[in-house]
Amino acid sequence: MEGVTAATAAGGRRERVSRLTRLGENEKLLAAALLAPGVIILALFIAYPFVMALWFSLTSIRVGDAGEFVGLANFAKALDDTIFQMAFKNTVFYTFWATIFKLALGMWLALILNRHFRFKRIIRASMLLPFIIPTVLSAFAWRWMFDPTFSVMNWVLFHAGIITDRLPFLSSGDWAMWCAVLVNTWRGMPFFAITLLAGLQTISPDLHEAAALDGANAWHRFWHVTWPLLLPVTLVVVVFSVIQTFSDFQLIYVLTGGGPANSTHLIATYAYQIGVGSGLLGEGAALSLFMFPVLFAVVWFQLRYLKRMEAA
Amino acid sequence: MARITRRTFLQYSGAGMAGILAAHRAPVFAQANTVHILRWNDFVPAADKVLREVYAPEVQKALGLKLNVETINANDIPARATSSIQSGNGPDIIMLLNNYPHLYASAAVDVSAVADEVGKAGGGIYDASAQLNKVGGKWVSMPWSVVPALIAYRKSWFEEVGAKTFPKTWKEYHEVGKKLKAAKHAIGQTLGNTFGDAPTFTYPLLWSFGGQEVDAKGKVVLNSKETVESVRFLAQFWKDAHDEGGLAWDDSNNNRAFLSGDISASLNGASIYVAALNGADKFKTEKGAPLHTDILHAPLPAGPKGAHAYHTAFNHMVMKYSKNAKGAIEFLRWAHKRENYEKWFTVQKGFAVGPTREWEKHAMWQKDPVMAPFRTAPLAQKRLMGYAGQPDKRAAEAWNKFLVTVMYAQACSGKMKPDEAVKWAAGELGKVYTGA
Numbered sequence: 131m132e133g134v135t136a137a138t139a140a141g142g143r144r145e146r147v148s149r150l151t152r153l154g155e156n157e158k159l160l161a162a163a164l165l166a167p168g169v170i171i172l173a174l175f176i177a178y179p180f181v182m183a184l185w186f187s188l189t190s191i192r193v194g195d196a197g198e199f200v201g202l203a204n205f206a207k208a209l210d211d212t213i214f215q216m217a218f219k220n221t222v223f224y225t226f227w228a229t230i231f232k233l234a235l236g237m238w239l240a241l242i243l244n245r246h247f248r249f250k251r252i253i254r255a256s257m258l259l260p261f262i263i264p265t266v267l268s269a270f271a272w273r274w275m276f277d278p279t280f281s282v283m284n285w286v287l288f289h290a291g292i293i294t295d296r297l298p299f300l301s302s303g304d305w306a307m308w309c310a311v312l313v314n315t316w317r318g319m320p321f322f323a324i325t326l327l328a329g330l331q332t333i334s335p336d337l338h339e340a341a342a343l344d345g346a347n348a349w350h351r352f353w354h355v356t357w358p359l360l361l362p363v364t365l366v367v368v369v370f371s372v373i374q375t376f377s378d379f380q381l382i383y384v385l386t387g388g389g390p391a392n393s394t395h396l397i398a399t400y401a402y403q404i405g406v407g408s409g410l411l412g413e414g415a416a417l418s419l420f421m422f423p424v425l426f427a428v429v430w431f432q433l434r435y436l437k438r439m440e441a442a
Numbered sequence: 443m444a445r446i447t448r449r450t451f452l453q454y455s456g457a458g459m460a461g462i463l464a465a466h467r468a469p470v471f472a473q474a475n476t477v478h479i480l481r482w483n484d485f486v487p488a489a490d491k492v493l494r495e496v497y498a499p500e501v502q503k504a505l506g507l508k509l510n511v512e513t514i515n516a517n518d519i520p521a522r523a524t525s526s527i528q529s530g531n532g533p534d535i536i537m538l539l540n541n542y543p544h545l546y547a548s549a550a551v552d553v554s555a556v557a558d559e560v561g562k563a564g565g566g567i568y569d570a571s572a573q574l575n576k577v578g579g580k581w582v583s584m585p586w587s588v589v590p591a592l593i594a595y596r597k598s599w600f601e602e603v604g605a606k607t608f609p610k611t612w613k614e615y616h617e618v619g620k621k622l623k624a625a626k627h628a629i630g631q632t633l634g635n636t637f638g639d640a641p642t643f644t645y646p647l648l649w650s651f652g653g654q655e656v657d658a659k660g661k662v663v664l665n666s667k668e669t670v671e672s673v674r675f676l677a678q679f680w681k682d683a684h685d686e687g688g689l690a691w692d693d694s695n696n697n698r699a700f701l702s703g704d705i706s707a708s709l710n711g712a713s714i715y716v717a718a719l720n721g722a723d724k725f726k727t728e729k730g731a732p733l734h735t736d737i738l739h740a741p742l743p744a745g746p747k748g749a750h751a752y753h754t755a756f757n758h759m760v761m762k763y764s765k766n767a768k769g770a771i772e773f774l775r776w777a778h779k780r781e782n783y784e785k786w787f788t789v790q791k792g793f794a795v796g797p798t799r800e801w802e803k804h805a806m807w808q809k810d811p812v813m814a815p816f817r818t819a820p821l822a823q824k825r826l827m828g829y830a831g832q833p834d835k836r837a838a839e840a841w842n843k844f845l846v847t848v849m850y851a852q853a854c855s856g857k858m859k860p861d862e863a864v865k866w867a868a869g870e871l872g873k874v875y876t877g878a
Contacts, residue, residue: 193546194527194546194548207873213870277695278685278689279698279699280698298687298690299690303855387634387636387692388635389689389690389851390633390634390689390851391633391689391852391855406520407842408842409524
């Protein structure tokens, strides 16, 4: 009897396996099954919060109060808000300069690291440190270095006889913004350097040798050989960086808190202050959504450019 | 040992997940007998130790409640409160500063019974605390303490520039400050976007010159010649007498600057003095004496329209989403009993005063005359944010946007002229009050 049962069970398993195999051979079904986890994750963690933010931005929701539909009133209020106007300008300034510096320094570093020298691997790995350390920790360290009273940089410059009075690293609006750009550059440059280095290593040395034989100097070789071949990688890195920098929050929150006198607020930090700090969730959502069209345009241009390059 | 098969595991975990989804909340273990309280990282760390090491075991014994104490940076509390209320999950009690109870009133459990009992037993809760914690006639949170803001100053350095007593008016303070800065002992004051020392300085300064945010009907009247005068005064005072790095300070920078001998005076709770007292071997004057022996406290000076003060209120809100609101209320009732509250109160050494007048009579005040000005400081608090209107949610929004503080900071940093700074602040305040 037991033998019969075992045989039936084995038969059932075979049938199930073959049914699964048949299903697996159906390409459409297999594709749907493989895509499903990704789609579910995107829907839960990207689409749902985004749709909620959109809905919030159209309502007068406050903490603990569902509010009511107010149309575009929150967006109109934001456009009329001088602190938001300043935060928007700051965000553009911060993103523009930080990206320029990260690209220039990252490229320079990548070109150096692409050469052969002793301890190359250790140096390449250690260069990633600023990128690996949690932003909050590194921002705290920088905050100490820029401290209005106890700045180690002021101490060194003072004792070296270079300054007679403290430099207002974080207590002047302009200085504070440049300090934030500096810290962002320090943190983001390794990402540029490593990615560009990876791109550089795909460029055949033969091309450089051929150019050299044709009499091209180092600058010409870079401009006419390296740069065009590196452009697609550069573009991708720049787009990622622009997205991250434009929506940056942690660094400013820890380094300056948006001060002095709101002069370093970015869209993200101001939206947080209004939405989460003051409990005006609808207004905060509207403020943060001002980032969306800008970032959307950046991604759209990048995709269009890449498509054109592929076609060429 | 029982064998767990994959099938059993899936059955149990599936059932658990279904339960979580049906209940719309994450599991909270031992929820029934636990009270989770969220507070700030106290500037007197010994007080947090009392909560964890004295209150927790004692309340477990007395009420069978497990007290879970969580402390974070005070500037981050509003964010935690918002996320907890929106998700319907979080601490059972949240400590809220100043008039934040007005912002979160709809998420609060009525604690009027506890407030009435405590007020009756303690000779009455301070008027300012009542205004900050009562919304629509109900106590939406329970006042726990008030941290008075007084100026801590270096007695010897003030004497060296001819000030035998602390200046009584802003004008006198300006003159003394000029001499102090010339002697490399500038005054230290934060004008940063921070919760405590900045607004407790700027609001009273505004009031003492006759400026105010709104009139009694809620109309914004900030843009007045009195306000412009106060901003003009501070811009000059700042340049002549202050450490100009204060524009980037938070609430802890002045403590560090004072304790390291960099500044001669700063508006503060008593935390500078308490730290100097507790670290008598560490913090010394340039002559080698313990620093605390050279510190005195004084109220903010008077302006053309009198002297004013704002003292930071610390309140406890029992959250409506709490599954153990009853336990949370019982904990507050227990904590406010004289014999229990006293344990926390005495380690504060006067940094925080009690919510009722009873605590003015405590024997602790006899021990240290330097702390005496803190004893009755809350009585001097006649105005609150949003004056001459109510300290309601619009006043809280303006406070949270640091509008008054930024108005002064704009002028002190030279970014705007005094009249421009006032016009800007009045414009932003108008949007808060009209909802435009």
